[in-house]
Amino acid sequence: MTAVPSSPEIVEAVRRQRAYLLDTLGRFVDVASLSGQEQAAADFMEARLGDLGLKSERIHLDTDALSGLPLYSPRCCPDGGRYNLLAVHEPRHETGRSVLFNGHLDVVPTGPEALWARPPFQSHVDGDWLFGRGAGDMKAGIVCTLAALKTLQSLGLQPAGRVGFNAVLEEECTGNGALASVSALRRSINAGKLAAFDVVLIPEPGGERLIAAQMGVLWLEIRITGRPAHAAVMTQGASAIDAAIAVIADLKLLEAEWNAPAARHPVYRDHAHPINFNIGQIHGGEWNSSVPCMCTIGVRIGFYPDRSVDSAATEVEKRVRAAIARLDSDLSLTIRGEGFRAPGCEFDLDGDGIQALDRANASVHGTRIKRHAITATTDARHFKLMLDTPVTCFGPEARNIHGIDESVSIESILRVTTTFAQFLVDWCGVEPLEPRGP
Ligand SMILES: [Zn+2]
Incomplete structure (x- = not known):
């Protein structure tokens, strides 16, 4: 039997990932990735997944091929050979349940750069806040998911269930990136090449709350x-x-x-x-x-x-x-x-996966997660409406997203990472870390 780390051990182990979190997020923000120009961010993400021992599959965006689907949005940017990434951690002995973390690589325009205290694609830290376009929306959340897996690895462990990492294009203008990913997942599931994920979590910057509905x-x-x-x-x-x-x-x-x-x-x-x-x-x-x-x-x-x-x-x-x-x-x-x-959506937050996330948060932080209905849209709609998979958003606290001097709370990033790490332990279970090649 693999020894399961206690909640205080997980809290401590995530604290030790602080430098990894800040360094990775800072460099990720420095890679400008406006909608339609996400390639450099995809390269960065593929490399970071590789650092964790995960190989990414590239899912190319072919907007014309999506145009018959009900969730299709008319294109804003040329496809230009751009692609989403999907990397899946496969356990040695699959005994636990699976989760897919989804996040978008694109960021919105900066507005007049002269209004920013520092250039928007030169991240910097001031007090508890890491600044830069995309810092909150939503590169921090993506980095939290990587750091949660890295935390388990630092304890000599890996999830005993499948954990997917899906980085997508164009969330901010069409959602066709997630639509392409979900279509590819659906084809793989139908062809028996991939099992469905048990729950999907999207770490959008919602101030550590679960979204119950979106516009x-x-x-x-x-x-x-x-x-x-x-x-x-x-x-x-x-x-x-x-x-x-x-x-x-x-x-x-x-x-x-x-x-x-x-x-x-x-x-x-x-x-x-x-x-x-x-x-x-x-x-x-x-x-x-x-x-x-x-x-x-x-x-x-x-x-x-x-x-x-x-x-x-x-x-x-x-x-x-x-x-x-x-x-x-x-x-x-x-x-x-x-x-x-x-289309808007309401989300069922009372299923096993999201309840497990809520309990994980209670184990490490002592509080249940609040719920809210948001007045924006997110890619969660694709997973709910096309795959009928339980899905919600849960991510760190950010300020001025889509505004000037966007920033994200470092303490909140650490808290979210801790919740995700505890969730992986509870939901997927753990097994000894698979030794990697040189
Ligand atoms: Zn977002």
Whole structure:
């Protein structure tokens, strides 16, 4: 019988991984990996998995091949030979249950670099916080999963169940990276080449809470064409920018309707502002003295988990068309879907795997994990809706994700790693570490 480490031993062993955690996370953040440009981060991840004795399979993104699937989102970036990684620890004697850790490699744009205290892709530590774009969302969480396995290895142990590490592309704009991974998993499972994972954990930066629900998210590009004229005779023209302002005002009214208490999905009853229509981009006009002919707005629409993408899209499009129809008849409109077409989801947190995570957290930290419904989307939807696997997100506390001076709490990283290490021991069991070649 392999001796099972006690919770205090696990806490101590994770503390000894502090330098590994900070060094690995710092270097990972320094590898810029905007959506569509994740290759360097994939290389980094493949090497770190290799350090732990894990060989990665590359799952290439072929967006066209995904286009028939219900969770497909229209492409934002060219495929360009990019790939996800999947590495699976295989125990010598499989006696325990399995888990798949999933995380996204991509990070969102930095905004004006001049606003950052230090350049966004030069990580640095200040007090308890490690700074840099992607530090919180979500490179820290990924590093926690690696460090949990490394902690067991440092004790001469390895999980006695399969542990998968899946690093994916494009979580921040389409989710097609996770969709490609899940499709490949489903094919392997159907072909009997791989057993299904018992639970999937995604260490998104949720402040050490489990997500119970996530919003649906839809991206739309609204392109308005008007009639140009000299500004001196402005009323002879039809301004695409004035029309866009009217469209935005109407969208904000619809947002308020969906946020109204009576319209709310029950899990979002106590949120301050669950539905968010974000006007993320606006481009238009050519010249201060010409009535603008073109204006394009890029919007992100949130919607409740009990409605379909199509029904949300139809209602939004109807509102936009009605706004334009009230204005000049020379205005024309095209609405294109590009990026997210992500349905919302609720997650069952009472199954064995997630309960085991909760108990592991109680063993090492003495507290049960809080739950929350988030107003964003995550890749958890793919595992729930395509594989019907129990899934949730649980990751460290971060600040200013998608903002300026993003950072993640180092103490929180250590706590999450400790919970994951205890979870691996409890859920997968342990066996002596397999000796590795030179
Ligand atoms: Zn994220």
